[in-house]
Amino acid sequence: MKGQVSARQEVLKGLWDQNPTLRQLLGMCPTLAITTSAINGVAMGLAVIFVLICSNLMISLVRRLVPNQVRIAAYIVIIATFVTVVDLTMKARFPELSSSLGAFIPLIVVNCIILGRAEAFASKNGPWRSVLDAVGMGAGFTVSLTFLASLREILGNGTLFGVTLFPAWEPWVVMILPAGGFLTLGLILGGVNLINRSHEASRRRALVEASRAAAGFALPGAAAGTPARGEA
Amino acid sequence: MDLLLIFIGAAVVNNFVLSYFLGICPFIGVSGRFSSAVSMGMATTFVLVMTAMATWLLQAYLLGPLHLDYLQTVAFILVVAALVQFVEMVIKKTSPPLYRALGIFLPLITTNCAVLGLALFIQLREYGFIQSVVFGAGAGAGFTIALCLMAGIREELELADVPPSLRGAGITLLVAGTMALAFMGFAGMI
Numbered sequence: 413m414k415g416q417v418s419a420r421q422e423v424l425k426g427l428w429d430q431n432p433t434l435r436q437l438l439g440m441c442p443t444l445a446i447t448t449s450a451i452n453g454v455a456m457g458l459a460v461i462f463v464l465i466c467s468n469l470m471i472s473l474v475r476r477l478v479p480n481q482v483r484i485a486a487y488i489v490i491i492a493t494f495v496t497v498v499d500l501t502m503k504a505r506f507p508e509l510s511s512s513l514g515a516f517i518p519l520i521v522v523n524c525i526i527l528g529r530a531e532a533f534a535s536k537n538g539p540w541r542s543v544l545d546a547v548g549m550g551a552g553f554t555v556s557l558t559f560l561a562s563l564r565e566i567l568g569n570g571t572l573f574g575v576t577l578f579p580a581w582e583p584w585v586v587m588i589l590p591a592g593g594f595l596t597l598g599l600i601l602g603g604v605n606l607i608n609r610s611h612e613a614s615r616r617r618a619l620v621e622a623s624r625a626a627a628g629f630a631l632p633g634a635a636a637g638t639p640a641r642g643e644a
Numbered sequence: 645m646d647l648l649l650i651f652i653g654a655a656v657v658n659n660f661v662l663s664y665f666l667g668i669c670p671f672i673g674v675s676g677r678f679s680s681a682v683s684m685g686m687a688t689t690f691v692l693v694m695t696a697m698a699t700w701l702l703q704a705y706l707l708g709p710l711h712l713d714y715l716q717t718v719a720f721i722l723v724v725a726a727l728v729q730f731v732e733m734v735i736k737k738t739s740p741p742l743y744r745a746l747g748i749f750l751p752l753i754t755t756n757c758a759v760l761g762l763a764l765f766i767q768l769r770e771y772g773f774i775q776s777v778v779f780g781a782g783a784g785a786g787f788t789i790a791l792c793l794m795a796g797i798r799e800e801l802e803l804a805d806v807p808p809s810l811r812g813a814g815i816t817l818l819v820a821g822t823m824a825l826a827f828m829g830f831a832g833m834i
Contacts, residue, residue, distance in 0.1 A: 437813050440672065441757045445665035485725060492718040500714060515764045518717045522757045524669060590663045591828065594821030598814050605809035 419544055426548025432525045433556035434604045439525040442516050443557060444593040450573050453561030455509050457554025459498050459517060464526055464546040466494045471534040472542035487530045488521065495520045525553060564588055564596055647778045650771075654782030657833055660758050661790040662824040667758035671791060672816055681795035682788070683745050689784025691724075691731055691753050692762055696780030698723050699763040700773055720763045728754045758787055793823060 432438045439460075446452045470490050478486045499517045502510040510517065520526065529549055534542040562572055568587030570578050586592045660666045667688070674684045699720050707713060732750045736743045743750075753759060762783050766776045797819055806815050 437672065438669075440668035441665050444668060485722075488721055488725060489718060492721050496714060496717050499717065515761055515768065518764055519666075519757050519761055521717055521721050522755050522760050524755055527755060586825070589824075589828070590665065591821045591824035593665070594817045594824055598810070598817030598821060601814040601817065602807070602810040605814065609809060 419541075422541055422544040423548035423551070426545070426550070426552040427555065428552070430549075431552040431556060432528075432549050433553055434601060436528075438528055439523045439553065442519065442523060443560065444590070444597060446513055446516050447557055447561035447564055447593060448568070448588045449512075449565045449571075450558055450562045451509070452512060453557040453559075454554065455502075455506075456513060456516065457550070457557045459502070459513075460520060460523065460525065460553055461547070461550030462498055463491065463494045463520055464529060464550045465543055466497075467491045467526055468529055468534040468542040468546040469539055470494075471530045472537060472539045475535050483535065484527075484531070487527060487535075491526055491530070492521045525549060560593075560596060560600060563600075564592055568592060647775065650775055650778050651782040651785070652833065654779050655786040655789065656827065656830045659786040659790055659827055660761070660783045661787055662820070662827045664761065666761040667756050667787055670752065670756055671787075671794065671820070672813060675791055675794040675798055675816070678792065678795040678799060680745075681791045683742075685784070685788025685791050687731075687750060688753055688756060688758070688787055689781065691728060691759055692784040692787070693777060693780040694727050694731065695724055695759050695763055696766060696776040697773075698727055700766060700771075700776045703767060704773075716764075716767065720760060724759050724763070725754050758783060790823070794820065797823075 426432065428435075430436060433440075433443050442456055442460075446456050467487070467490050471487055474486075474490075495518060498520070499510075502513075502517060529545060533545045537545070564587045566572055566577060567584050568589075570576060570581035570583050584592070587596065654660065658664060661668065661671050670684060670688070675681055702719060702723060703716070707716060707719060712719075728751060732743075735750070762780055766779060771779055794816070798816065801815060801819070810818070
């Protein structure tokens with residue numbers, strides 16, 4: 413039972429608490445570069461999920477065989493192999509998508525999320541947990557990318573996944589230019605921080621109230637004395 | 645003339661950081677202090693030029709003739725990693741003060757996507773050897789310019805009254821967006 417709960421947490425932590433894009437600020441280059449349309453965001457996210465799951469599984473399996481000194485080089489070769497698989501598959505099956513993502517598919521090799529998870533998680537944990545971690549982190553990346561891309565596509569083009577939403581919309585061209593990417597992501601980060609800060613503040617308030625109630629229960633005199641001293 | 649256009653194109657018009665989004669991680673991570681931004685820009689420029697040469701030679705004399713194009717990504721990243729290691733050893737031997745100044749930034753250049761991106765762009769655009777070297781130098785100059793400008797602005801920002809939620813990465817990205825808007829002004833040059 414306990415294992416099930418923590419397995420769920422292993423996946424869920426990637427979605428918000430340790431979201432690779434919005435909380436850890438990893439993998440910024442593809443996040444900004446290809447999020448000009450929602451479909452690109454989804455495609456990039458799926459490619460990264462595939463590479464992340466495969467490389468985390470593989471690295472976790474060989475983690476006891478690779479000497480410590482050459483581990484980074486070994487990880488990079490493993491990651492580059494799976495990235496090549498994705499790149500060639502996309503070129504063969506989805507040539508349109510592959511050309512719109514351009515050099516950013518092979519550049520998944522140097523996406524810090526993947527090497528970061530390899531080093532921080534897969535090299536220390538078993539295969540099953542590494543796959544769960546990869547699913548969570550990949551999903552967090554995909555969701556953030558799709559969200560950012562949808563915002564930019566709606567504002568910059570008036571469409572979502574290529575479907576026209578507002579026929580009378582005058583597109584804000586700047587949103588799909590590089591500048592729009594920086595500005596949108598900056599504001600989203602600000603929003604995420606705002607939500608976290610208010611969450612933390614309410615959690616701290618609840619904690620203080622709880623401890624005050626507990627103190628009141630144990631030492632009624634002390635709890636009654638505190639506000640009186642505050643007034644004085 | 646052609647070479648000059650390639651250099652200016654890579655340095656300002658299609659700036660690697662502000663219009664191709666390559667090398668964003670060091671751009672956000674290392675742009676806190678002006679002095680470290682300059683060192684990081686120099687080291688990256690050096691690695692970029694070396695990578696341009698090495699990957700061009702590798703493609704022209706090994707991968708191309710043997711029809712091993714599908715190994716490009718694996719081969720290039722290994723070359724970049726080896727090159728960064730080599731540069732690190734050379735600097736450590738020849739100039740210990742510079743080595744100490746660069747510190748942790750040197751090994752991190754391996755995962756700078758500008759380096760691998762440069763190698764891939766050279767293949768996509770089918771540049772010759774000299775053109776590749778100039779392209780690498782231009783990309784390095786562009787990266788250094790963007791990093792130094794950002795560091796200068798961020799040193800001033802420390803005194804500004806930024807909303808708490810936007811402090812750190814948020815305001816850096818907003819400033820970068822404004823810089824990208826300004827760099828769009830170069831678009832008519834080529």
